[in-house]
Amino acid sequence: MSVQPPPRPVSFVKMHGLGNDFVVIDRRAGGCAVTPDLARRLGDRHRGVGFDQLAEIHSDATADARLVFWNADGSIAGACGNATRCVGRLLLDETGKQIVTLRTDRGMLQAVDVDGRLTAVNMGPPLLQAADIPLAAHADPLNLPVPGNPVAVGMGNPHCVFFVPDADSVDVAREGAAMEHHPLFPQATNVEFASLAGPDRLRMRVWERGTGITLACGSGTCATAVAAHLRGLTGRRVTVDVDGGTLEIDWRDDGVWMTGPTALVFRGEFL
Numbered sequence: 218m219s220v221q222p223p224p225r226p227v228s229f230v231k232m233h234g235l236g237n238d239f240v241v242i243d244r245r246a247g248g249c250a251v252t253p254d255l256a257r258r259l260g261d262r263h264r265g266v267g268f269d270q271l272a273e274i275h276s277d278a279t280a281d282a283r284l285v286f287w288n289a290d291g292s293i294a295g296a297c298g299n300a301t302r303c304v305g306r307l308l309l310d311e312t313g314k315q316i317v318t319l320r321t322d323r324g325m326l327q328a329v330d331v332d333g334r335l336t337a338v339n340m341g342p343p344l345l346q347a348a349d350i351p352l353a354a355h356a357d358p359l360n361l362p363v364p365g366n367p368v369a370v371g372m373g374n375p376h377c378v379f380f381v382p383d384a385d386s387v388d389v390a391r392e393g394a395a396m397e398h399h400p401l402f403p404q405a406t407n408v409e410f411a412s413l414a415g416p417d418r419l420r421m422r423v424w425e426r427g428t429g430i431t432l433a434c435g436s437g438t439c440a441t442a443v444a445a446h447l448r449g450l451t452g453r454r455v456t457v458d459v460d461g462g463t464l465e466i467d468w469r470d471d472g473v474w475m476t477g478p479t480a481l482v483f484r485g486e487f488l
């Protein structure tokens with residue numbers, strides 16, 4: 218009878234960007250593969266470690282690293298802005314570089330050190346065509362045919378942005394969950410609720426696809442800034458206040474730049 222060796226513990230780093238929290242697993246030297254089951258077990262806030270997303274770091278021939286993002290329900294997220302900033306910060310500190318390149322499903326992204334304090338990421342140009350978001354072919358992304366008339370924007374993952382008089386009075390759990398699996402979005406969607414808080418300033422709350430309410434969402438903040446500009450509410454540079462803090466968004470010719478803080482919380486092992 219063969220005796221199975223005990224499973225090897227999974228080493229990880231816990232980080233967050235404005236309270237959007239991540240388990241980061243570095244697989245550049247190999248180690249245990251992440252599966253939907255492992256993501257769900259690690260993501261359980263009672264029986265596991267808990268996270269909004271899990272970010273897997275892989276080595277890459279032409280970038281500083283390749284990233285894969287998992288949601289807490291075991292699904293893959295095509296983009297995760299705050300986790301990209303967090304892993305970007307890890308690699309900036311590790312390499313001493315001013316800029317690191319990160320290959321993601323979204324494409325090649327850059328993370329840049331800002332004054333040794335903040336981390337900026339270029340999330341690339343927004344996707345504004347229905348097929349790219351993806352959105353049902355008949356729908357106009359700028360005027361979705363549902364009550365509230367939201368805007369659809371792709372940032373490598375789908376976002377549905379509602380502009381409301383007061384984002385703080387929205388029942389995000391109810392409204393977000395109701396929209397996440399709307400048939401307009403064939404791959405479901407992240408849902409943002411935003412209101413104008415001043416000139417070029419937005420207040421935003423979010424329901425994340427595959428995770429639920431979170432304190433921040435980087436790609437959602439970028440999508441909201443793009444939608445606000447397209448609706449004529451703001452310029453291309455905006456400050457966005459989310460539940461966990463503040464992000465600066467700048468929609469430039471080369472993409473949507475997002476700048477804000479990151480934090481390393483602890484290093485641990487999952488048995």
Ligand SMILES: N[C@@H](CCC[C@H](N)C(=O)O)C(=O)O
Pocket residue numbers: 237269270288293294295296297298299300374375407425426427428433434435436437
């Ligand atoms: N927290 C993220 C976005 C998370 C991805 C999302 N739940 C999805 O499935 O698309 C961010 O900071 O962008």
